[in-house]
Amino acid sequence: MGVNSITLVGRAGRDPEVRYFESGSVVANLTLAVNRRSSGDEPDWFNLEIWGKQAQVAADYVRKGALVGIIGSFKLDRWTDRASGEERTKPVIRVDRLELLGSKRDAEAGGGMGSGGFGGGAPSEEEVPF
Numbered sequence: 001m002g003v004n005s006i007t008l009v010g011r012a013g014r015d016p017e018v019r020y021f022e023s024g025s026v027v028a029n030l031t032l033a034v035n036r037r038s039s040g041d042e043p044d045w046f047n048l049e050i051w052g053k054q055a056q057v058a059a060d061y062v063r064k065g066a067l068v069g070i071i072g073s074f075k076l077d078r079w080t081d082r083a084s085g086e087e088r089t090k091p092v093i094r095v096d097r098l099e100l101l102g103s104k105r106d107a108e109a110g111g112g113m114g115s116g117g118f119g120g121g122a123p124s125e126e127e128v129p130f
Contacts, residue, residue: 013064028050028062076090
């Protein structure tokens, strides 16, 4: 038996890239910057994949710099590069739950929409990775 669960709180590195399918499915992809405990370190970056209603929420409310919390699982996307024929991999976090964090002021400034859930207030300017 194994456990594959990831919980992260960070800031969106870009606006979500959203795709709609003829089947009615929707997927949103974006990056998440998560700061380390010491302020001198570079943030860790994660690729997020969000499906369904959560993807639509991300499309409607998440913008670059928005503070979000996620719960999801790790997966490794694999494909063959068309140009070189080489096998490629990309680590991705498949998001099961998306929480919009931050304050109403953050939302009005383009940084997301507050709904609570993971705790944590607005970070200081030193904590913001960009």
